[in-house]
Amino acid sequence: MKILFFVTHNKNKFDEAKVIAEQYKIDLQWLNIEYEEIQADSIEEIARESCNKILEKKPYLKNKRFFLEDAGLFIDSLNDFPGPYSAYVFRTIGNNGILSLMKNKRKRDAYFKSVVALYTKGHVKLFEGITRGKITKEIRGNKGFGFDPIFLPEESEQTFGEINISTKNKFSHRFKSVNRLLSSL
Amino acid sequence: MKILFFVTHNKNKFDEAKVIAEQYKIDLQWLNIEYEEIQADSIEEIARESCNKILEKKPYLKNKRFFLEDAGLFIDSLNDFPGPYSAYVFRTIGNNGILSLMKNKRKRDAYFKSVVALYTKGHVKLFEGITRGKITKEIRGNKGFGFDPIFLPEESEQTFGEINISTKNKFSHRFKSVNRLLSSL
Numbered sequence: 001m002k003i004l005f006f007v008t009h010n011k012n013k014f015d016e017a018k019v020i021a022e023q024y025k026i027d028l029q030w031l032n033i034e035y036e037e038i039q040a041d042s043i044e045e046i047a048r049e050s051c052n053k054i055l056e057k058k059p060y061l062k063n064k065r066f067f068l069e070d071a072g073l074f075i076d077s078l079n080d081f082p083g084p085y086s087a088y089v090f091r092t093i094g095n096n097g098i099l100s101l102m103k104n105k106r107k108r109d110a111y112f113k114s115v116v117a118l119y120t121k122g123h124v125k126l127f128e129g130i131t132r133g134k135i136t137k138e139i140r141g142n143k144g145f146g147f148d149p150i151f152l153p154e155e156s157e158q159t160f161g162e163i164n165i166s167t168k169n170k171f172s173h174r175f176k177s178v179n180r181l182l183s184s185l
Numbered sequence: 186m187k188i189l190f191f192v193t194h195n196k197n198k199f200d201e202a203k204v205i206a207e208q209y210k211i212d213l214q215w216l217n218i219e220y221e222e223i224q225a226d227s228i229e230e231i232a233r234e235s236c237n238k239i240l241e242k243k244p245y246l247k248n249k250r251f252f253l254e255d256a257g258l259f260i261d262s263l264n265d266f267p268g269p270y271s272a273y274v275f276r277t278i279g280n281n282g283i284l285s286l287m288k289n290k291r292k293r294d295a296y297f298k299s300v301v302a303l304y305t306k307g308h309v310k311l312f313e314g315i316t317r318g319k320i321t322k323e324i325r326g327n328k329g330f331g332f333d334p335i336f337l338p339e340e341s342e343q344t345f346g347e348i349n350i351s352t353k354n355k356f357s358h359r360f361k362s363v364n365r366l367l368s369s370l
Binding site for chain 2: 036037038039041046049078079080081082083085088089091092093097100101103
């Protein structure tokens with residue numbers, strides 16, 4: 001069985017990926033390591049650079065295979081805000097802040113993007129997952145996390161905050177990126 | 186005359202500092218170098234780490250003295266948003282975005298903070314400048330840059346967008362931090 005490390009602080013993210021990995025007979029192991037993220041307007045750049053930061057801190061990983069994941073919510077009419085800074089924006093102004101910014105906006109299109117960066121044999125490869133949808137006019141549901149309760153995916157009549165995790169995992173941005181990575185191995 | 190380098194992309198920032206430096210008989214020189222900024226909730230941490238990034242890129246600076254500056258707008262009722270990500274937030278949602286978030290907020294206190302990180306003899310020293318004030322209810326003035334037109338400093342009846350640069354420099358956050366640095370040398 002192939003071994004692969006997932007570098008993340010988030011136990012939930014690891015558990016979700018573990019289930020997918022088992023289908024591909026990959027032995028996914030959790031690596032809970034602190035690492036620096038750079039400021040950049042693209043999560044691709046941040047994810048790629050994070051691999052280098054991890055290798056600087058843990059040189060023994062140079063001969064291993066590992067991946068990390070970064071994600072963000074990109075809202076068309078807000079010039080892709082909050083994008084790469086979604087976690088910070090959620091911590092400060094939250095869902096109500098986004099709803100204030102979207103008040104009176106007719107165009108409510110947005111997408112969640114997840115980027116997985118895989119390090120293997122000295123190289124970094126990126127895998128992307130996108131789920132398109134709309135920003136709701138009010139908070140709907142209390143499941144999921146972050147901006148889930150104000151995001152209505154195209155494939156659903158319920159927000160990510162209203163569906164349970166196993167349904168969400170069928171078409172979430174993170175499922176798509178992780179699945180792309182795992183199926184490539 | 187002592188030589189000191191200011192690492193910045195912003196010619197205006199350099200020109201402002203140059204005027205102050207002359208009063209202290211310091212020969213301020215402009216270094217326009219690209220460097221990475223990390224993600225962190227404090228601009229102190231970002232500024233300190235940026236010195237290290239610059240030294241990694243330009244090792245010849247190890248025997249020189251240089252400084253850089255980072256600044257942000259911190260709004261009390263928004264949990265200090267936009268803080269360290271002020272430049273990104275300005276580029277995406279702008280002054281109108283902040284005004285939407287502040288609609289119906291009675292408590293409008295905010296402050297601009299500037300942090301200067303000085304590298305000298307293997308050490309980094311930080312100097313801080315804070316200007317307190319309030320977020321206006323509408324955009325006032327077209328001078329300055331960034332969030333200046335929605336920030337009314339305590340010392341003034343005009344926003345930073347309504348006063349000219351020489352008046353602004355008498356009590357701006359950046360004047361305070363740069364002046365503290367230069368007077369310490």
